[in-house]
Amino acid sequence: MSCVHPDARLGSDVLVGPFTTIDKNVEIGDGCRIGSNVTILEGARIGRNVTIFPGAVISAIPQDLKFHGEETTAHIGDNCTLRECVTVNRGTASKGRTVVGSNTLLMAYTHVAHDCVIGNNVIVSNATQFAGEVVVDDFAVIGGGSLIHQFCHIGSHVMLQGGALVNKDIPPYIRAAREPISYAGINIVGLKRRRFTAEAINEIEEIYRLLYNSGMNVSEAVAHIEAEVAQNEVRDTILEFVRNSERGIIRGY
Numbered sequence: 001m002s003c004v005h006p007d008a009r010l011g012s013d014v015l016v017g018p019f020t021t022i023d024k025n026v027e028i029g030d031g032c033r034i035g036s037n038v039t040i041l042e043g044a045r046i047g048r049n050v051t052i053f054p055g056a057v058i059s060a061i062p063q064d065l066k067f068h069g070e071e072t073t074a075h076i077g078d079n080c081t082l083r084e085c086v087t088v089n090r091g092t093a094s095k096g097r098t099v100v101g102s103n104t105l106l107m108a109y110t111h112v113a114h115d116c117v118i119g120n121n122v123i124v125s126n127a128t129q130f131a132g133e134v135v136v137d138d139f140a141v142i143g144g145g146s147l148i149h150q151f152c153h154i155g156s157h158v159m160l161q162g163g164a165l166v167n168k169d170i171p172p173y174i175r176a177a178r179e180p181i182s183y184a185g186i187n188i189v190g191l192k193r194r195r196f197t198a199e200a201i202n203e204i205e206e207i208y209r210l211l212y213n214s215g216m217n218v219s220e221a222v223a224h225i226e227a228e229v230a231q232n233e234v235r236d237t238i239l240e241f242v243r244n245s246e247r248g249i250i251r252g253y
Contacts, residue, residue, distance in 0.1 A: 011048065026059070029078065043071070043090045047078035047102065055085040062089045062114035064132060077102030077120065084108040091115045094133065101138070113150075125162065137172065139194060155241050157194065159187040169245040171211075172237055173204045182251045183212050204234055211242070212252035218242065 002020040004010070011030035016022065020038045029048035034040070037054045044059035052058070059074035061067060072091035076082070079102055086106045091097040092114045100112060101120035109127040112118060116134045124136075125144035135153045136142070142154070143162030154160065155172030161184075170176045173191060177184040186204050196204075207229060211221045222242055229235050242249055 017054070023059075041090075043073040045073050045075045047076055047080070049078055050076055050080045050082070052082045053084045053086075053108075056082050057085075057087045058082070059090045060087065062092050062132070064092055064114050066094075067092045067114070072114075073097040075099045077104065079103045080105070082106045083110075083126075086110050086112075088112040089114045092132075107144070119156070139190070141190065149247075152247060153241070153245065156237070157187055157190055159190055166250075167247070168250045169241070169247050171208075171241050171245075171249050173234070174208065176250060180251070182253060183208065184253075200234055203229070203232070204238070207235060207238055211238075218249065 002016050002018060004022045005024040007024040008022045008026040010028045013030055014028055014032045016034045017036035019036050020034055023041045025042045026040055026044045028046045031049040032046060033051045035052055035054040038052050039057045041059040070093050074088050074090040075097055077100060080100060083106060085108055088100060089098060095115035098112060098114055098116050100118045103120055104118060104122045106124045107126040110124050111129045113130055113132040115132055116130050118136045119138040121139045122136055124142045127144055128142050128146045130148045131150035133151050134148050137156035139156050140154050140158045142160045143164060145162055146160055146164040146166065149167040152166055153169040155170055157173045158170050159175045161177040164181050166181055173186050175184040175187050186208060188201060191201050207225055210225055214221060216224060222239060226239060
């Protein structure tokens with residue numbers, strides 16, 4: 001038998017498995033499938049058609065000693081799948097909420113800490129651990145067993161190798177591998193699957209050649225790219241990411 005708080009708001013056609021607990025101040029959208037032994041705590045905001053497998057814990061209080069019971073939330077977007085024993089903590093006063101975007105897959109034993117923002121169409125492989133306030137942009141693929149340091153930013157369309165130790169920002173469109181984590185070329189396979197044109201892929205490759213393999217430092221390379229590469233969406237996405245990086249980007253080869 002499950003325990004659903006009378007103040008929880010469940011949409012239509014929501015299936016709740018046995019021995020599951022759903023607390024007060026929880027909202028669950030239409031068509032969700034909640035497995036057995038799942039715990040959904042105060043502040044959870046779960047979209048439509050989400051599947052949550054047994055043992056998951058959503059919206060537990062942050063594992064952060066600066067948290068003092070403030071009212072915060074954990075948001076799960078539409079059409080997500082959270083596999084066995086996934087944990088998503090709610091936010092702190094810093095950001096107020098933790099967010100997992102739509103169409104995202106969190107594989108078994110993934111942990112998403114307070115105030116993280118995981119984008120749309122992201123795949124996170126088993127046992128990956130995100131520390132607080134990590135940002136992962138859309139269409140990133142995170143290899144299993146990766147450890148992501150707090151405040152790191154992983155760009156869109158990134159492919160990150162399994163077992164990675166990430167303590168710097170990873171710019172968009174690239175593969176990141178090795179130890180310490182470093183640039184390993186652009187994510188050609190992923191970009192082709194997402195229908196980037198050959199022209200766009202070549203341009204991304206040239207921008208990263210200038211950024212990582214030209215002998216210029218990052219500031220010089222950014223200035224050169226801005227002056228010599230025609231303005232377009234991929235160029236501007238890369239330059240904006242690098243300029244806004246607070247931890248600095250990963251190193252080259």
